[in-house]
Amino acid sequence: MKKNQFILQMKEYAEENHVPIMTDDGLHYLLQYIKKHHVKKILEIGTAIGYSAICMCGVSDDIEVTTIERDEPRYLEAVLNVEQAELEDRIHLIFQDALEVELDDTFDLIFIDAAKAQNIKFFERFEKNLRQGGTFITDNMDFHGMVQVDEDKIESRNVRQLVHKVKNYIAFLQENKNYDTQFLSIGDGLAVSVKK
Ligand SMILES: C[S@@+](CC[C@H](N)C(=O)[O-])C[C@H]1O[C@@H](n2cnc3c(N)ncnc32)[C@H](O)[C@@H]1O
Numbered sequence: 359m360k361k362n363q364f365i366l367q368m369k370e371y372a373e374e375n376h377v378p379i380m381t382d383d384g385l386h387y388l389l390q391y392i393k394k395h396h397v398k399k400i401l402e403i404g405t406a407i408g409y410s411a412i413c414m415c416g417v418s419d420d421i422e423v424t425t426i427e428r429d430e431p432r433y434l435e436a437v438l439n440v441e442q443a444e445l446e447d448r449i450h451l452i453f454q455d456a457l458e459v460e461l462d463d464t465f466d467l468i469f470i471d472a473a474k475a476q477n478i479k480f481f482e483r484f485e486k487n488l489r490q491g492g493t494f495i496t497d498n499m500d501f502h503g504m505v506q507v508d509e510d511k512i513e514s515r516n517v518r519q520l521v522h523k524v525k526n527y528i529a530f531l532q533e534n535k536n537y538d539t540q541f542l543s544i545g546d547g548l549a550v551s552v553k554k
Pocket residue numbers: 378379380403404405406407408409410411426427428429432454455456457471472473476
């Protein structure tokens with residue numbers, strides 16, 4: 359099967375099975391960023407079925423991705439997809455809760471795309487693994503437009519709490535003097551934080 363056809367097939371699978379994957383716009387930005395900044399070593403928090411990891415490897419043949427997923431069915435689907443894409447030597451899949459993973463490697467880019475409420479914890483846990491001048495990119499900073507909505511007007515308690523956590527993460531990044539962060543209205547909202 360051709361590469362593009364396989365990527366489309368993964369996208370269709372994700373839609374049919376309600377697996378959240380990156381939007382086309384967000385992914386396009388991420389891939390351009392990787393290309394422009396000659397990113398080679400990537401850590402991804404939140405593999406799902408391996409869609410974004412496989413797409414990131416498609417930018418250039420010397421890119422390696424380490425990616426973490428805690429949901430077993432999704433992890434197993436990602437294993438199959440990575441095999442089918444023949445990327446077993448460049449995509450390292452870890453089946454574990456990211457908040458329990460200890461890594462010694464250093465990465466050029468860390469892509470956070472997992473449980474939104476845990477973003478600060480992911481950031482703090484893997485900060486030591488990001489090289490100087492490297493970048494954290496975090497997805498879902500708009501949380502489907504909910505971040506702009508007045509919190510009192512959100513009926514669901516769960517959603518209200520999640521919005522609150524996303525706002526806390528925005529403040530955390532804005533106040534973090536060790537990083538230059540830009541917030542972009544691309545896809546579901548991206549934060550691009552460059553380590554000084
Ligand atoms: C939005 S999906 C990832 C989509 C993927 N990056 C893509 O675009 O193809 C988020 C994934 O993160 C996983 N996840 C959430 N919290 C996690 C954690 N603490 N550790 C590992 N995986 C986590 C979820 O199970 C889910 O599959």
